Amino acid sequence: MNKLRRVALALLPLVLLGVAAWVLHRELSTLKGGEVKAGLSAIPPRRIVLALLITGVNYLALTLYDVLSLRHVGRKLPYRRVGFTSFIGYAFGHNVGMSFLSGGSVRYRLYSAEGLSALDVAQVATFNACTFWSGLLAVAGTALVVGSGAASFLHLSPGVSRALGLGMLALLAAYLAACAWVRRPLRVRDVEVRLPRPTLAVAQLAVSCLDWALAALVLWVLLPADAGVSLPGLVALFAMAQLAGIASQVPGGLGVFESIILAALSPHVPAPLVLGTLLVYRVVYYLLPFTVAVVLLAIHEARLHRHHLGRVVRATRDAFAPVVPWVASAAAFVAGAVLLFSGATPTVPERLSFLRDLVPLPLMEASHLLGSLVGLALLVLAQGLQRRLDGAFVLTEVALVAGAVFSLVKGVDYEEAALLLVLALALVPFRSRFHRRASLLEDVFSPGWLLATGAVVAASVGLGLFAYRHVAYSHDLWWEFTFSGDAPRFMRATVGVLGAGLVFGVAALLRPASARNRPPDAAALARVRPLVAHSPESAAYLALVGDKSLLFSEQGSAFLMYGVSGRSWVSMGDPVGPECEATELAWHFQALADRHEGQACFYQVGARTLPRYLDLGLSLLKLGEEATVPLADFCLEGPERRGLRHAVRRLERDGLTFEVLPPEAVPPLLPELKAISDAWLAEKHTREKGFSLGYFSERYLEEGPVAVVRRDGSLLGFANVWAPEVKDELSLDLMRYHPWCPHGVMDFLFVSLMLWGRQQGYARFNLGMAPFSGFEARSLAPLWNRMGAFLFRHGEHFYNFQGLRQYKEKFRPVWAPRFLASPGGLSLPRVLANVSTLVSRGLGGAVAR
Numbered sequence: 001m002n003k004l005r006r007v008a009l010a011l012l013p014l015v016l017l018g019v020a021a022w023v024l025h026r027e028l029s030t031l032k033g034g035e036v037k038a039g040l041s042a043i044p045p046r047r048i049v050l051a052l053l054i055t056g057v058n059y060l061a062l063t064l065y066d067v068l069s070l071r072h073v074g075r076k077l078p079y080r081r082v083g084f085t086s087f088i089g090y091a092f093g094h095n096v097g098m099s100f101l102s103g104g105s106v107r108y109r110l111y112s113a114e115g116l117s118a119l120d121v122a123q124v125a126t127f128n129a130c131t132f133w134s135g136l137l138a139v140a141g142t143a144l145v146v147g148s149g150a151a152s153f154l155h156l157s158p159g160v161s162r163a164l165g166l167g168m169l170a171l172l173a174a175y176l177a178a179c180a181w182v183r184r185p186l187r188v189r190d191v192e193v194r195l196p197r198p199t200l201a202v203a204q205l206a207v208s209c210l211d212w213a214l215a216a217l218v219l220w221v222l223l224p225a226d227a228g229v230s231l232p233g234l235v236a237l238f239a240m241a242q243l244a245g246i247a248s249q250v251p252g253g254l255g256v257f258e259s260i261i262l263a264a265l266s267p268h269v270p271a272p273l274v275l276g277t278l279l280v281y282r283v284v285y286y287l288l289p290f291t292v293a294v295v296l297l298a299i300h301e302a303r304l305h306r307h308h309l310g311r312v313v314r315a316t317r318d319a320f321a322p323v324v325p326w327v328a329s330a331a332a333f334v335a336g337a338v339l340l341f342s343g344a345t346p347t348v349p350e351r352l353s354f355l356r357d358l359v360p361l362p363l364m365e366a367s368h369l370l371g372s373l374v375g376l377a378l379l380v381l382a383q384g385l386q387r388r389l390d391g392a393f394v395l396t397e398v399a400l401v402a403g404a405v406f407s408l409v410k411g412v413d414y415e416e417a418a419l420l421l422v423l424a425l426a427l428v429p430f431r432s433r434f435h436r437r438a439s440l441l442e443d444v445f446s447p448g449w450l451l452a453t454g455a456v457v458a459a460s461v462g463l464g465l466f467a468y469r470h471v472a473y474s475h476d477l478w479w480e481f482t483f484s485g486d487a488p489r490f491m492r493a494t495v496g497v498l499g500a501g502l503v504f505g506v507a508a509l510l511r512p513a514s515a516r517n518r519p520p521d522a523a524a525l526a527r528v529r530p531l532v533a534h535s536p537e538s539a540a541y542l543a544l545v546g547d548k549s550l551l552f553s554e555q556g557s558a559f560l561m562y563g564v565s566g567r568s569w570v571s572m573g574d575p576v577g578p579e580c581e582a583t584e585l586a587w588h589f590q591a592l593a594d595r596h597e598g599q600a601c602f603y604q605v606g607a608r609t610l611p612r613y614l615d616l617g618l619s620l621l622k623l624g625e626e627a628t629v630p631l632a633d634f635c636l637e638g639p640e641r642r643g644l645r646h647a648v649r650r651l652e653r654d655g656l657t658f659e660v661l662p663p664e665a666v667p668p669l670l671p672e673l674k675a676i677s678d679a680w681l682a683e684k685h686t687r688e689k690g691f692s693l694g695y696f697s698e699r700y701l702e703e704g705p706v707a708v709v710r711r712d713g714s715l716l717g718f719a720n721v722w723a724p725e726v727k728d729e730l731s732l733d734l735m736r737y738h739p740w741c742p743h744g745v746m747d748f749l750f751v752s753l754m755l756w757g758r759q760q761g762y763a764r765f766n767l768g769m770a771p772f773s774g775f776e777a778r779s780l781a782p783l784w785n786r787m788g789a790f791l792f793r794h795g796e797h798f799y800n801f802q803g804l805r806q807y808k809e810k811f812r813p814v815w816a817p818r819f820l821a822s823p824g825g826l827s828l829p830r831v832l833a834n835v836s837t838l839v840s841r842g843l844g845g846a847v848a849r
Contacts, residue, residue: 135208
């Protein structure tokens with residue numbers, strides 16, 4: 001039983017709202033444009049406003065029904081709850097009919113949430129019915145007894161009318177007497193019914209009479225002043241007409257009530273005018289409160305079940321979200337076509353005649369033109385929606401609402417307006433799907449610049465209008481081409497300027513905002529230094545070069561460094577930090593690239609993290625192999641390192657010394673280091689690289705230790721050292737030396753740094769990557785691998801691929817593959833070109849050394 005009750009409570013709001021929709025459709029379907037127009041034109045606006053105010057007071061008085069009934073039942077609730085429930089209950093009861101059931105259902109739904117039982121709600125409904133009938137018996141009985149004339153419209157003889165009136169008053173008197181004398185509850189089957197106390201019964205009568213008087217007063221103020229009906233007479237007539245409507249069991253007495261009022265007033269007031277007035281009365285007294293009640297009930301139910309509705313809305317939104325941009329694009333295109341076709345076809349004559357007296361001709365003409373322009377704009381904006389641009393979304397919402405307004409004003413095209421508004425509302429929950437910044441909204445131009453430009457254009461137009469104010473406008477003026485035709489030239493130039501501005505604005509809006517490389521500032525560098533120092537991979541020091549943007553995780557303990565070239569967003573290496581945060585950061589980076597209509601890729605990632613990039617939907621491309629030398633057993637003894645041992649000892653005999661300078665000792669040596677670097681670049685006929693390599697920068701060299709080679713106190717060469725505090729991996733970046741240095745100086749520096757690292761406790765030394773090494777040239781290998789193997793063997797003209805591998809092999813390293821994770825297919829050549837541009841610090845560096 002409890003389960004059935006819960007199901008009924010859950011379904012009741014849907015049933016009530018469904019009935020409400022049916023009633024509104026039924027009521028509105030009876031309205032005719034000519035009748036509404038006649039009723040509105042015959043009634044001064046001030047009388048309609050007064051009728052609305054009295055209706056509000058009447059519905060406020062109706063809340064006293066529930067106040068008295070709850071007092072009788074012995075339940076106490078805040079007035080705001082009582083008033084809310086009473087208003088909705090009576091709005092439904094007046095329009096749906098069978099007020100005891102319809103209004104009682106609403107009260108049960110709302111009062112049960114306040115703790116009232118079904119029996120309590122039934123007692124409230126019964127008490128309200130008694131209150132309603134007490135007033136009706138009093139008003140109608142008095143009208144029949146005193147012979148107000150209202151009974152004649154029911155075709156009753158005076159005797160029958162008076163007898164019927166006395167019978168009504170007698171029933172009322174019996175009810176009041178019973179309330180005064182009967183103290184014991186009455187039993188109806190198994191239910192006990194208590195009569196109200198005498199004071200409550202008198203209050204019932206007073207509230208109900210007030211209700212009837214106010215309801216009749218609403219109609220009275222809408223009638224023409226020369227209707228010849230007094231307010232007391234109209235109250236009596238109103239009560240009799242309502243009584244007949246109740247007897248007919250038609251919801252709201254629709255038709256029966258109007259027939260009696262029309263028959264009574266038509267001798268004094270023209271029938272069309274009475275019909276128009278009654279129509280306005282039904283809208284004011286019935287439909288408007290009912291519409292407000294439906295909206296309030298819907299809002300109440302939505303708030304009551306907001307958590308469930310929220311889950312449903314979110315699930316629905318997430319299910320449709322992936323296809324929303326394409327669906328929205330198609331819908332906007334269709335909506336634009338509808339507006340253009342509507343502007344090219346004739347307006348329905350009946351709707352045009354309805355508009356003639358309501359809308360000025362210039363406004364209707366302007367709406368017709370603007371509606372077509374909005375249609376054209378929607379066709380253009382459809383492409384921006386498909387590209388998920390936020391600016392296209394904002395403008396589409398504005399265009400849809402504006403198009404709906406123009407559709408109504410130009411020809412009461414409510415079908416078009418409804419279509420456009422439904423589409424605008426349907427797009428609202430999916431705002432986040434249009435996340436790519438449009439260039440016009442990316443502060444390409446400062447607000448001050450835009451304001452100044454707009455002011456200049458507006459001033460020029462105003463100046464032209466002032467200068468040619470004496471020239472009479474005509475359509476032929478646009479096509480007047482003469483030496484003295486200054487005014488026509490001004491008009492054409494103005495249109496040209498505004499048109500060019502519009503085209504420029506739309507073109508800029510529909511272009512995704514270009515991504516900007518934002519080098520890290522001092523605060524970002526200070527934030528990333530501790531993360532670099534505790535990274536197990538020394539390549540994290542590339543974040544300190546300052547040529548890459550930094551993206552931090554939400555927790556702040558992970559980061560990645562990236563650059564943007566074209567549509568490629570390239571992360572240098574894997575995200576640095578804890579595994580879970582690094583993975584989340586990779587997803588965030590991909591979303592950030594997608595927001596700018598870019599493609600995320602990860603350059604020189606290790607084999608351990610490849611599953612992460614497969615989950616991201618990226619393809620993997622082997623770039624080469626990276627060499628690392630274990631330092632725990634590194635030494636120069638043994639036959640395999642005989643060549644290194646001889647070279648190092650020879651240079652030691654020549655007086656070369658090695659030293660690792662701490663960061664604080666670097667600034668005084670920067671001029672000498674700069675001179676060495678410049679000489680090295682000139683001798684190699686090359687330029688500085690970047691992104692995956694460092695370049696000479698005083699700030700960058702000051703970040704960490706610098707290893708130097710001296711002879712007799714003079715600097716011969718240097719290398720900046722990547723030495724994380726965790727002492728997992730040691731490496732170096734810049735390696736520069738004088739051209740006249742003795743042969744093998746770099747071998748000396750490498751070996752000395754490795755020995756120093758072993759003494760400091762570092763586990764391995766990273767020698768960097770050898771491009772295209774480790775590729776298979778087998779016939780069944782992928783095309784990229786066969787191309788890489790070919791370049792490795794035969795590409796010495798472009799780059800010393802084999803020589804670099806052979807040089808690093810001298811240190812007996814361990815080789816590990818490095819990969820590029822990027823979108824595959826036709827995107828790959830563009831990605832490779834963009835990565836090359838980043839590494840070469842520009843397109844010029846990509847085609848030159």
